[in-house]
Amino acid sequence: MLEGSFTVVDIVLRAHDLVKVYGGRRGQSQVDALSDVSIALEKGKTLGIVGESGCGKSTLARLLVGLEAPSSGTIEINGHLVQANEHSARRALARKIQLVFQDPFSSLDPRMTVEKALAEVLKVHSLQTNDAVARIAELMAMVGLTARFASRYPHELSGGQAQRVAIARALAVEPQILVLDEPTSALDVSVRAEIINLLVRIQDELKLSYFFISHDLSMVRHISDDIAVMYLGRVVETGRYDQVFSTPLHPYTSALADAIPVPDPEHERSRQASGSDAVQVQVDQVTRGCPYAPRCALVEPACRETAPALTETSDGHFVSCHVALRVASRRPTDPTMSDAPGGDEP
Numbered sequence: 001m002l003e004g005s006f007t008v009v010d011i012v013l014r015a016h017d018l019v020k021v022y023g024g025r026r027g028q029s030q031v032d033a034l035s036d037v038s039i040a041l042e043k044g045k046t047l048g049i050v051g052e053s054g055c056g057k058s059t060l061a062r063l064l065v066g067l068e069a070p071s072s073g074t075i076e077i078n079g080h081l082v083q084a085n086e087h088s089a090r091r092a093l094a095r096k097i098q099l100v101f102q103d104p105f106s107s108l109d110p111r112m113t114v115e116k117a118l119a120e121v122l123k124v125h126s127l128q129t130n131d132a133v134a135r136i137a138e139l140m141a142m143v144g145l146t147a148r149f150a151s152r153y154p155h156e157l158s159g160g161q162a163q164r165v166a167i168a169r170a171l172a173v174e175p176q177i178l179v180l181d182e183p184t185s186a187l188d189v190s191v192r193a194e195i196i197n198l199l200v201r202i203q204d205e206l207k208l209s210y211f212f213i214s215h216d217l218s219m220v221r222h223i224s225d226d227i228a229v230m231y232l233g234r235v236v237e238t239g240r241y242d243q244v245f246s247t248p249l250h251p252y253t254s255a256l257a258d259a260i261p262v263p264d265p266e267h268e269r270s271r272q273a274s275g276s277d278a279v280q281v282q283v284d285q286v287t288r289g290c291p292y293a294p295r296c297a298l299v300e301p302a303c304r305e306t307a308p309a310l311t312e313t314s315d316g317h318f319v320s321c322h323v324a325l326r327v328a329s330r331r332p333t334d335p336t337m338s339d340a341p342g343g344d345e346p
């Protein structure tokens with residue numbers, strides 16, 4: 001969340017005006033994957049990040065964990081600026097913040113047993129304790145895997161079991177923050193809730209802070225304290241989860257809130273296969289004005305001229321939409337307003 005005018009919160013990670021541009025050299029087309037993204041993660045809480053394919057969620061995840069450097073902008077952890085392009089700083093960052101990927105098998109070496117994979121992490125991060133075997137058993141127990149899994153190779157694991165191993169690997173370095181990039185999207189519907197429950201329990205036990213990235217609002221709902229809604233590389237609305245989804249201000253948030261989740265693995269596979277082409281077309285079309293204008297039912301001439309800034313409308317609730325901001329500014333004097341883009345304003 002972003003701190004509101006009246007909120008005092010304990011922030012563990014703060015990203016300020018992150019920009020990430022891909023391509024643009026030697027005739028390549030340029031992709032503005034992230035534009036001025038500012039977010040803050042509260043200690044011990046979960047910030048859900050939602051938005052459709054190609055809006056920049058994974059790019060943000062890679063910047064947060066230092067896998068890629070931003071084109072501009074800064075990241076602070078515990079108040080310390082992280083220079084992501086310095087090797088030592090990146091290494092220190094890696095200890096504090098860990099990424100869990102959508103496809104657990106992509107992050108596991110097929111030639112390593114579960115035990116070996118965990119031992120490897122302890123070794124790489126110089127975390128070898130006197131009793132590495134006991135530490136590995138502890139990590140496995142933490143993610144709900146019994147000792148018989150220690151000798152298994154990735155191909156002998158189900159998707160859910162492999163994701164548990166990936167989570168155990170992330171926990172091995174004793175991080176403060178996990179960036180969970182669609183950690184349940186590649187799993188069978190039946191095991192998604194199990195992994196969410198596991199993550200909630202671990203967060204509670206270890207007092208971790210999470211970024212939980214998803215295109216699926218129904219997943220974010222169960223785990224998020226705060227939420228940031230992204231559209232074409234920008235945060236268009238953010239605030240407490242309840243605040244944002246009981247009173248969505250941005251028309252895109254309203255559309256997401258109204259969308260019925262489709263718990264269908266076939267749908268999920270076709271979504272992943274289709275990638276971000278649909279959004280990419282729009283990136284190329286939007287040169288100025290609000291990036292949502294081409295799709296917006298409430299579009300006004302001003303929306304095609306200037307991009308709205310992310311602005312606080314009530315304590316900690318921010319939105320970037322000309323129409324929503326006008327409605328919000330009139331709300332105290334005219335509570336009967338009915339043209340709120342959220343549609344279900346009181």
Ligand SMILES: Nc1ncnc2c1ncn2[C@@H]1O[C@H](COP(=O)(O)OP(=O)(O)OP(=O)(O)O)[C@@H](O)[C@H]1O
Pocket residue numbers: 022023031032033051052053054055056057058059060215275276280
């Ligand atoms: N390495 C790269 N080079 C060029 N363009 C990239 C690169 N990585 C991402 N992009 C582009 O940046 C934009 C954001 O991509 P990103 O993967 O962050 O989206 P996403 O929200 O994670 O999507 P999804 O829900 O499909 O995972 C897209 O237009 C994508 O094509």
Ligand SMILES: [Mg+2]
Pocket residue numbers: 057058059
């Ligand atoms: Mg992604």
